[in-house]
Amino acid sequence: MRHTCSAPGDRDAPISAQPPGREGEILTLDGLSVRYGSGPSSLRALDKVSLSLPRGGALGVVGESGSGKSTLAMTLMGLLAGSARVDGGRAVFEGEDLYALSPAGWAGMRGRRIGLVFQDPFTALNPAKTIAHQLTEPLVLHRGLSETAARAEARRLLDEVGISDPDAMLSAYPHALSGGMKQRALIAAALAGDPDLLILDEPTTALDVTIEAQILDLLEALRAERQLSMIFISHNLGVIARVVDEVCVLYAGQVVETAPKAEIFAAPRHPYTKGLLASMPRLGAPRARLETIPGRLPDLTNPPEGCRFAARCPFAEDRCAAPQPMVSVGPGRESRCWKAVALGATPWTSAETAAPARARTVAADAPPALRADGVSKRFRRAGGVRVRIDRSGAIPVPRIGHSTFNAVDAVSLTVKAGETVGLVGESGCGKSTLARCLIRLIEPDGGAIALNGRDILKGRAADRRTIARTAQFVFQNPDSSLNPRKTVRQILARPLALLGEERPGTMDQRVERLLDMVRLSRAYMDRYPHEMSGGEKQRIGIARVLAAEPKFVICDEAVSALDVSVQASILNLLADLRDELGLAYLFISHDLSVVRHIADRVAVMYRGGIVEVGPASALGTPGHHPYTEALLSAVPSLDSRGAERMRLAGTVSAPGDGITGCRFADRCPRKIGPVCDTQAPPWRTGPEGVRFECHHTADALAG
Amino acid sequence: MLLYFCQRVAYVVGIVLVVSLLIFSITQIMPGNVAYVILGDFAPLEQIHALEEKLGFNDPWYVQYWRWLSQIARLDFGDSLIMERPIGPILWQAVANSAVLAVISIVLVAVIGIWLGVVSAVRHGKASDHVVSIGTYIVLAVPEFFWCIVLIVVFAGSLQWLPATGYTSMDEGFFVWASHLVLPVVALVMGLVAHVSRLTRSSMLEVMQSPYVVAARARGIPEARVIRGHALPNALLPTITVLAIDIGVLMGGMVVVETIFSYPGLGRLLIFGIQQLDLPLIQAAMMVVAVIYALANLLADVLYAFLNPRIRFGKAAHG
Numbered sequence A: 001m002r003h004t005c006s007a008p009g010d011r012d013a014p015i016s017a018q019p020p021g022r023e024g025e026i027l028t029l030d031g032l033s034v035r036y037g038s039g040p041s042s043l044r045a046l047d048k049v050s051l052s053l054p055r056g057g058a059l060g061v062v063g064e065s066g067s068g069k070s071t072l073a074m075t076l077m078g079l080l081a082g083s084a085r086v087d088g089g090r091a092v093f094e095g096e097d098l099y100a101l102s103p104a105g106w107a108g109m110r111g112r113r114i115g116l117v118f119q120d121p122f123t124a125l126n127p128a129k130t131i132a133h134q135l136t137e138p139l140v141l142h143r144g145l146s147e148t149a150a151r152a153e154a155r156r157l158l159d160e161v162g163i164s165d166p167d168a169m170l171s172a173y174p175h176a177l178s179g180g181m182k183q184r185a186l187i188a189a190a191l192a193g194d195p196d197l198l199i200l201d202e203p204t205t206a207l208d209v210t211i212e213a214q215i216l217d218l219l220e221a222l223r224a225e226r227q228l229s230m231i232f233i234s235h236n237l238g239v240i241a242r243v244v245d246e247v248c249v250l251y252a253g254q255v256v257e258t259a260p261k262a263e264i265f266a267a268p269r270h271p272y273t274k275g276l277l278a279s280m281p282r283l284g285a286p287r288a289r290l291e292t293i294p295g296r297l298p299d300l301t302n303p304p305e306g307c308r309f310a311a312r313c314p315f316a317e318d319r320c321a322a323p324q325p326m327v328s329v330g331p332g333r334e335s336r337c338w339k340a341v342a343l344g345a346t347p348w349t350s351a352e353t354a355a356p357a358r359a360r361t362v363a364a365d366a367p368p369a370l371r372a373d374g375v376s377k378r379f380r381r382a383g384g385v386r387v388r389i390d391r392s393g394a395i396p397v398p399r400i401g402h403s404t405f406n407a408v409d410a411v412s413l414t415v416k417a418g419e420t421v422g423l424v425g426e427s428g429c430g431k432s433t434l435a436r437c438l439i440r441l442i443e444p445d446g447g448a449i450a451l452n453g454r455d456i457l458k459g460r461a462a463d464r465r466t467i468a469r470t471a472q473f474v475f476q477n478p479d480s481s482l483n484p485r486k487t488v489r490q491i492l493a494r495p496l497a498l499l500g501e502e503r504p505g506t507m508d509q510r511v512e513r514l515l516d517m518v519r520l521s522r523a524y525m526d527r528y529p530h531e532m533s534g535g536e537k538q539r540i541g542i543a544r545v546l547a548a549e550p551k552f553v554i555c556d557e558a559v560s561a562l563d564v565s566v567q568a569s570i571l572n573l574l575a576d577l578r579d580e581l582g583l584a585y586l587f588i589s590h591d592l593s594v595v596r597h598i599a600d601r602v603a604v605m606y607r608g609g610i611v612e613v614g615p616a617s618a619l620g621t622p623g624h625h626p627y628t629e630a631l632l633s634a635v636p637s638l639d640s641r642g643a644e645r646m647r648l649a650g651t652v653s654a655p656g657d658g659i660t661g662c663r664f665a666d667r668c669p670r671k672i673g674p675v676c677d678t679q680a681p682p683w684r685t686g687p688e689g690v691r692f693e694c695h696h697t698a699d700a701l702a703g
Numbered sequence B: 001m002l003l004y005f006c007q008r009v010a011y012v013v014g015i016v017l018v019v020s021l022l023i024f025s026i027t028q029i030m031p032g033n034v035a036y037v038i039l040g041d042f043a044p045l046e047q048i049h050a051l052e053e054k055l056g057f058n059d060p061w062y063v064q065y066w067r068w069l070s071q072i073a074r075l076d077f078g079d080s081l082i083m084e085r086p087i088g089p090i091l092w093q094a095v096a097n098s099a100v101l102a103v104i105s106i107v108l109v110a111v112i113g114i115w116l117g118v119v120s121a122v123r124h125g126k127a128s129d130h131v132v133s134i135g136t137y138i139v140l141a142v143p144e145f146f147w148c149i150v151l152i153v154v155f156a157g158s159l160q161w162l163p164a165t166g167y168t169s170m171d172e173g174f175f176v177w178a179s180h181l182v183l184p185v186v187a188l189v190m191g192l193v194a195h196v197s198r199l200t201r202s203s204m205l206e207v208m209q210s211p212y213v214v215a216a217r218a219r220g221i222p223e224a225r226v227i228r229g230h231a232l233p234n235a236l237l238p239t240i241t242v243l244a245i246d247i248g249v250l251m252g253g254m255v256v257v258e259t260i261f262s263y264p265g266l267g268r269l270l271i272f273g274i275q276q277l278d279l280p281l282i283q284a285a286m287m288v289v290a291v292i293y294a295l296a297n298l299l300a301d302v303l304y305a306f307l308n309p310r311i312r313f314g315k316a317a318h319g
């Protein structure tokens, strides 16, 4: 597949004999290709990728799953696994052709001159070794330090990445550390060899948003202090926007657009980039219906000759069937689309017939679909066993006591019929436990819960089946919630059968109706889960929930595992279903932009309790609980807003026991003083009807 | 850690008690009345009754059980019905003989099994991996006694390198002693090596794909160190548990192997007891087997905890 090259700036030209490491560039990729497997089923994960990174620069690589972005990281580290191999092109790092290196040459490169920080800090540290061991190992190996000198240096590195107690950290095992601390330790380990280039593969994806903000701050600081060059790989455009200067968009293994950061977000030129940006819910934008990118990635074992995006592109024409070279679309900008210049600022339009956006107002007197009052749940603290002597009786008896904590602490919440309430909070705040308590997937310890006006903790309405007919749960991961050995027909028939014979039509007709509702064709009836994409699987998950004809649906991180463009279409689907069927949602997510987009009201949870409830539209205006404020300012956004960002120190606090004052007192940047520790704060009402729990008045917080 | 240890000990004690109850009840319903075994099939009925009365067989079962258990706990195993001698010395001699066999075997299983597993994982997909895999499948596919016979026919029969059966004490010279051990040990070890190497291979392969191993490589740690220092300690966790379970399998295998090779160990003693319906002997031998097995499991748990910091230091309340 040789490209015809004509356009200026085309870097698909046949590769020259000399390593083209250009002046001032630390890394140059020239037509780099990577193939998995061999024979007809082989797959080109990267196809002639050409990129350059100036010394001290930071390049963001954006792509959705299947774009080849993680393959790129592994390729640059020379760590391709299994059947993957470089099958063309070269990567020149500081004048050295990486793929001409001997194993010894690689040994001098990996960890010493190129460092890598991984996606998931939770699994990237060896569970059987102390942090000290994992940090000093490269120091001893690469820098020839003695054990003691290495330990001192490890301590210094931990200090540099912002660990407040490096000595404690050194002797700790990974399981004792929080995600943010782990990621800091991993960054320290990557810096141990004093590399010139740091590759970051989704370094914050697994972290909470306030922790993500801390890590991004750290990366910015490190970049400035150490003159590090960085390649920052992520699916999250907002995160990328924080750290990098240049952005490169990958689609189906090809670079489709490169441009300086500010320009690409303000004025994307490739249709795919436009679609990607349009399908992102944003905190600052009006809450209109999201654009989507219909269709799916081409089959990479047999990719189309021409533009790989053609099947999904609303601007496609005949000429798009020819191979597309990169064309210049401005100074320092290129796009793999012949139409890019002509399209200019033409916005993305999804081919999907857009339903007219309805003005949403939930009647003030709508009956509650869910009313929860003082719901509590205590859990045993893991490993918190204590033996105490019980002297209450005549003879003292030793008793084994388990220390417990309030995972959910007297939470009251109402969701009206037809209303969507968003529930946000960081991991461990108790939001998932609360959700499970609400439909008795977990048995609450106390409180009252009524679904559709019926108390589900007592009496006839309390049995599983009755609850299932009013309330249903959409899970985060469609992969693990669909039985891989059942077809879609079988998956959907089960909950339908539960409804009994009272519904019209044969089983097949009823399954078809469900598929129609989630906008899937009937061809899906006989497919197995593995034959479907993530978005399609989530649609089946939703269809299964709809089979029970519920009135109240809990969506627990229902779109978190999906790519941006797929997420948009699922959000639209959920909104449509709500309007068509009059569903009420409790929409749980860690992603404030998503929650703000879909919800009518938002509840914010911290350490087991709700600290704020208010209309979703108010999330853009001042006057919030300090925790909400911190969450909002931690959300990475495309427009580099907020010179003074509010930062939370420390990690997400554990759900507590016997919180006497304010739940947030341990991390609150606006803490008043001892009063916050000792006295429970009052509920205040701010502008636009936001209610929150704080000793400050709404005016003081808005100012 | 201490709490964990106490929990495990309590668990093991519980298991041994349950097993002792089982052993006791199984022997109670064994065919062939004990009194007949002692007095012969044609003894007069009054004598039988008198003996049963004397042996306490007319007491309720729990009284009998308690009596038996407290005797055993004092390591007083009573007299063998057939040999008419105290069981203790016979049993301990057999245990010692078997222990020689078992210890050599389990050490070999651990060393060879883990080594083969690691080698085939590291050379995943290469010729040596395939050779090991095919070899282990062949060994596992055929039952133990078949390999015993093959070994005897080849090495004792045709080649005449080694004695086919029997046992000599060390006094007759180390090589004579050792030569009697070779075939039983090989027969015992083959299946278990195959088992352990399969398991080590798969857990090693899994660990070598794990992010922390890739991360160690990305830090530029040389591959040999990555395997030894990062992959192996984690990959061995499941292997250790399986080794303990294999001690049980080993003891089962020893019954077969000792019988075929006429090796005077615990397994052969147990078979002898069963053939002769020597009730106290059977009970004693089975209790010893059960206790050894339970202790092996305890050892595995403690070792597992020691290698796994998550248990060693107690799980942090919030990770």
Ligand code: SF4
Residues within 6 Å of the ligand: A270, A271, A272, A307, A308, A309, A310, A311, A313, A314, A315, A316, A317, A319, A320, A324, A336, A337, A338, A339, A340
């Ligand atoms: S080349 Fe054609 S199909 Fe491809 S992005 Fe451009 S307009 Fe769309």
Ligand code: SF4
Residues within 6 Å of the ligand: A625, A626, A627, A662, A663, A664, A665, A666, A668, A669, A670, A671, A672, A673, A676, A681, A693, A694, A695, A696
């Ligand atoms: S009550 Fe005090 S600690 Fe709590 S949020 Fe308000 S200012 Fe912060």
